[in-house]
Amino acid sequence: MKNPKASLTAEFEDAYGSQSSAVVNETPAKAKTAKAKGKKKRSGDSFWTRMLIFICGALVGLGVFATVMYFTQGKKADTKKETKRNSSSYRTSSNNRSSSGSRGDFYRDKDDEDDDDDNDSLLGRDRYNEKDLDDDFDEYIDDDYDPDSDSDFYDPGYTLPKNISGEDLSGYTIILDPGHGGRDTGCVFPFDYPEYNECDFNLRIAKRVEQELTSRGATVHMLRTDDSWVSLYNRLAQTHLICLDIAQEQGILPFSEDRADELRESLWDCIYINEDTVASGGMGIMVGSGVGEDLNDLFEMEYKLEKVIYLSIHLNSSESQTLHGNQIFYVTDESVIESENRQMYENSEFQRSDFPIREEYYGRHNDDNYLLGCCLYDNIVGNIPAFETNGTPVKADNYAVLREHGLTGALVEVAYLSDDNDRTMLQRSDIIDQVAYSIADGVKMYFIQKDI
Numbered sequence: 165m166k167n168p169k170a171s172l173t174a175e176f177e178d179a180y181g182s183q184s185s186a187v188v189n190e191t192p193a194k195a196k197t198a199k200a201k202g203k204k205k206r207s208g209d210s211f212w213t214r215m216l217i218f219i220c221g222a223l224v225g226l227g228v229f230a231t232v233m234y235f236t237q238g239k240k241a242d243t244k245k246e247t248k249r250n251s252s253s254y255r256t257s258s259n260n261r262s263s264s265g266s267r268g269d270f271y272r273d274k275d276d277e278d279d280d281d282d283n284d285s286l287l288g289r290d291r292y293n294e295k296d297l298d299d300d301f302d303e304y305i306d307d308d309y310d311p312d313s314d315s316d317f318y319d320p321g322y323t324l325p326k327n328i329s330g331e332d333l334s335g336y337t338i339i340l341d342p343g344h345g346g347r348d349t350g351c352v353f354p355f356d357y358p359e360y361n362e363c364d365f366n367l368r369i370a371k372r373v374e375q376e377l378t379s380r381g382a383t384v385h386m387l388r389t390d391d392s393w394v395s396l397y398n399r400l401a402q403t404h405l406i407c408l409d410i411a412q413e414q415g416i417l418p419f420s421e422d423r424a425d426e427l428r429e430s431l432w433d434c435i436y437i438n439e440d441t442v443a444s445g446g447m448g449i450m451v452g453s454g455v456g457e458d459l460n461d462l463f464e465m466e467y468k469l470e471k472v473i474y475l476s477i478h479l480n481s482s483e484s485q486t487l488h489g490n491q492i493f494y495v496t497d498e499s500v501i502e503s504e505n506r507q508m509y510e511n512s513e514f515q516r517s518d519f520p521i522r523e524e525y526y527g528r529h530n531d532d533n534y535l536l537g538c539c540l541y542d543n544i545v546g547n548i549p550a551f552e553t554n555g556t557p558v559k560a561d562n563y564a565v566l567r568e569h570g571l572t573g574a575l576v577e578v579a580y581l582s583d584d585n586d587r588t589m590l591q592r593s594d595i596i597d598q599v600a601y602s603i604a605d606g607v608k609m610y611f612i613q614k615d616i
């Protein structure tokens with residue numbers, strides 16, 4: 165187990181030590197000169213030499229310290245910036261590697277918005293500080309895991325079928341989630357004096373996608389149909405309810421109908437409460453890390469619904485305005501676990517006494533999620549080359565709306581609202597038509613690839 169603080173100190177000391185040795189090595193030459201000039205002079209030189217060595221050593225030490233601090237702070241600043249940048253994107257991720265918080269995007273939103281002072285006191289900051297977190301954290305973190313390593317390099321690893329164009333989608337169900345809405349605008353542009361809100365674009369695009377999918381024979385469920393606030397856990401509760409109905413209709417409920425009704429009742433509470441906080445109770449059976457018994461039952465049921473997928477529609481934003489293009493996020497067991505473990509260390513919400521911390525959960529359809537992401541990206545960028553991203557095309561992360569159900573799913577960041585060209589294109593109805601067409605083709609490609 166590696167203690168990051170200890171290793172930083174060691175690095176610093178090592179650098180300081182090496183530099184000091186280099187200065188000390190000059191001493192014999194200087195001593196030789198001094199010897200020729202007499203004893204008194206020699207002792208004087210020796211004093212000044214030692215002073216010189218000391219001053220040089222101190223300067224070098226300060227230089228090394230300043231360098232270490234510069235890089236440390238720089239990294240923190242980058243992390244903050246990245247977190248802020250992602251604040252609109254529903255992400256619940258980890259470190260900074262991705263930022264957002266785990267059991268809900270709302271965790272990260274709270275961090276970003278800094279508007280939840282109440283919670284800080286509610287959540288047991290004291291307890292948080294008392295713990296020896298470095299030690300605890302080490303137990304959770306897998307040093308070898310790097311969520312970026314698998315996904316930064318885009319290689320679907322599949323030979324994706326070509327010529328998917330306008331094909332039939334009868335028999336398939338798509339749950340469509342237009343991100344944000346109501347009091348949550350999502351990302352905005354310009355940053356200081358917002359003229360464009362992500363939530364409006366998301367709804368417009370999702371409605372067009374709904375139209376395209378429906379016209380091809382698919383069944384579509386929209387989780388938000390107007391500009392109203394719909395909490396994340398409300399959306400997730402809706403998703404579980406839709407799946408319960410489909411499973412019951414198909415006679416494949418993995419539990420009794422009484423059990424299904426019991427779960428429905430609990431899910432309806434999330435819809436009525438319509439808030440993304442632990443205190444409100446709006447997270448229902450989805451609160452906590454890992455997966456509890458109720459959620460596990462729903463996951464098992466949803467894994468069997470192969471012809472149902474979940475798509476969340478969003479726009480991206482880059483504070484530095486350097487990124488552009490399309491990006492698809494998905495979840496894996498690893499991306500969720502890594503993020504949740506990190507949150508246990510970093511996020512005071514996880515320190516609440518009423519926050520259930522369960523066993524790590526394994527069982528998601530990791531590969532299917534990735535395949536769906538690749539199919540969507542390939543089709544969107546294939547039809548709209550200008551949306552090819554200079555960022556990571558298909559990336560594993562931790563989003564509540566993908567994490568809290570067992571359906572294969574993806575979060576589509578259609579393009580960057582912060583990028584001038586992307587934004588201009590997003591305002592063109594022919595481009596939105598292309599986006600809708602491409603998403604429908606991507607969905608079809610996924611089902612063809614899976615042969616279902």
Ligand SMILES: [Zn+2]
Pocket residue numbers: 252253254343344350351362478479
């Ligand atoms: Zn968003």
